[in-house]
Amino acid sequence: MYLGRASISNLRTFLAGYCFDRRQIGIPQTSQEQQFCEFQTWIQQRFNLTSNQTWDQIILFFSQDEHTALEQFFKLFDEFIQTEHPRELQPNTTNNLIVVSGTQE
Secondary structure, three states: OOOOOOOHHHHHHHHHHHHHHHHHOOOOOOHHHHHHOOHHHHHHHHOOOOOOOOHHHHHHHOOOOHHHHHHHHHHHHHHHHHHHOOOOOOOOOOOHHHHHHOOOO
């Protein structure tokens, strides 16, 4: 509903707008949002890349299309949570990042 269509690029745009709006109205980042900033580096390491491509572009490059890239994002994000932040970013919590990432379409 919020993305318009199942697209990893739309997800990144949505999240960027969400973060921008929170900054504009002076709401500080949550610890989960700060930890999500590490996802970019994790994705680069996961795919053994040193390019300046964003996490969505990297995932899309290794996927068939936008839809499958979005599906892959959720798998990779779950892996990121388990390996990098096993306690802080657990599924089924009520923080905004998990709620947004938990919607697959």
